[in-house]
């Protein structure tokens with residue numbers, strides 16, 4: 537009989553690093569199975585669906601990898617109206633989702649008060665849980681949003697390597713300080729908190745990616761989003777202007793490496809909510825969301841952004857949701873979830889990590 541779990545010491549970086557470097561398919565199969573078992577034991581077979589609405593592609597930041605960075609001058613910018621966002625919230629309810637994820641670039645056009653108004657209206661008209669993913673905003677804004685009723689905040693820290701973080705996020709250093717610290721503050725403000733990383737950022741080493749997994753655990757994250765870096769040709773990083781590490785030291789932006797991080801995240805943080813991300817589905821179109829769901833993930837975030845704006849929220853090219861038919865996608869998704877022996881979750885679907893705390 538195989539011992540349950542896997543020998544990983546999450547306080548030892550080299551132990552995590554060894555798994556990130558593992559190439560033996562038999563050992564990797566053990567990793568996938570251990571993650572899947574941990575997922576079933578701690579968060580069960582329910583796959584919670586979150587309706588994602590991208591409320592604006594305006595952004596003041598210059599992140600070197602991101603297709604909606606301020607420097608991308610040719611991009612047509614949009615900002616949803618209040619009634620467009622509310623229509624998305626009602627669509628989430630019609631589809632039976634329990635949560636609305638409100639995401640945008642860092643857009644001062646969505647002000648403290650307009651976001652407060654939005655949260656209150658979504659809450660009073662639909663009762664959905666509200667997750668914000670609006671970047672690094674000021675304390676007074678974020679506190680006001682909490683008071684208006686927002687439940688959760690997503691802010692990926694992208695990498696825990698501070699030098700690498702600084703290199704790929706040029707321009708202003710935010711008053712709030714680094715994102716890992718910001719996540720601690722968001723927790724103190726009362727949010728259920730979500731962090732995460734991109735896998736395969738040029739310059740990302742295995743050691744730093746192992747540190748990222750340790751950081752998930754240290755922060756005791758409620759939600760962990762992990763996707764591969766996807767090159768966008770209209771960005772400096774997509775044009776290859778950022779040096780990679782030598783072969784063998786550079787983390788590759790592959791399906792397999794992303795799955796390793798998803799699986800390790802599940803083993804490090806058993807009762808967190810972990811999405812099977814759109815970026816992973818974009819890299820693995822045939823395997824789609826199922827791949828992540830089989831290797832530790834328990835969440836999918838279907839896109840509800842009105843179709844005419846969808847291709848403009850192009851943080852990376854060929855996002856899988858752009859081709860997802862808005863009507864059929866939901867039925868297909870539910871069928872695919874059932875086909876892999878899982879069920880669709882009901883209710884707001886807060887992480888057990890959050891309920892434990």
Ligand code: 5AD
Nearest residue numbers: 601602692734764765766815851852
């Ligand atoms: N490739 C992959 N992921 C990206 N993101 C932004 N740009 C890219 C890209 N080119 C991710 C970042 C961000 C999230 C909203 O999207 O991790 O936090």
